[in-house]
Amino acid sequence: MTRVCGPTVDDETRCIHYRTPTDIIAIRFRCCGRYYPCHLCHAESEDHEAVQWPVAERETKAILCGVCKTELTISTYLSVLNCPDCGSAFNEGCRLHTHLYFEVT
Ligand SMILES: [Zn+2]
Ligand SMILES: [Zn+2]
Ligand SMILES: [Zn+2]
Numbered sequence: 001m002t003r004v005c006g007p008t009v010d011d012e013t014r015c016i017h018y019r020t021p022t023d024i025i026a027i028r029f030r031c032c033g034r035y036y037p038c039h040l041c042h043a044e045s046e047d048h049e050a051v052q053w054p055v056a057e058r059e060t061k062a063i064l065c066g067v068c069k070t071e072l073t074i075s076t077y078l079s080v081l082n083c084p085d086c087g088s089a090f091n092e093g094c095r096l097h098t099h100l101y102f103e104v105t
Contacts, residue, residue: 002026002064002071005034006041013037013066022091024066025077027101030057048058052103057069088093 004026007016010061013026015037026035029042031051036042053062058075065072068086078098082089098104 002035002039002069003031004064004066006036006038006042006045008037011066015041017041022089024083024088025090025094026064026066028062028064029101030054030062037066038098041061049095050100052099052101054103056103058102078102 004013008014009016009019010022014023017040018038023037028035029050030053031048032046035087036045039050053060053074059073061071061073063072063074063077065083065085065088067088068083070082070083070085076084081092082088
């Protein structure tokens, strides 16, 4: 099973920073290849700066649904509001932080 790093508080990828009912995804960081629930988890657990995924690599599977454990591509994740596999709602607030994880044009 895909391991999620950082200070998680349950097995659906919620962490000490974001733990509402819809905070159910983890993101694999391009810099270290590890899954973290959020950018703060990455910053606290690693000693390097986070690297954003380039637009050219949006077909990479880098999002983990914490409910069904399906890995989504970045382009899929950015185009849906629910997990295409289990239908769980994703936190819309994450959209505000898109630029922290993905290069935006
Ligand atoms: Zn990293
Ligand atoms: Zn966190
Ligand atoms: Zn799912």
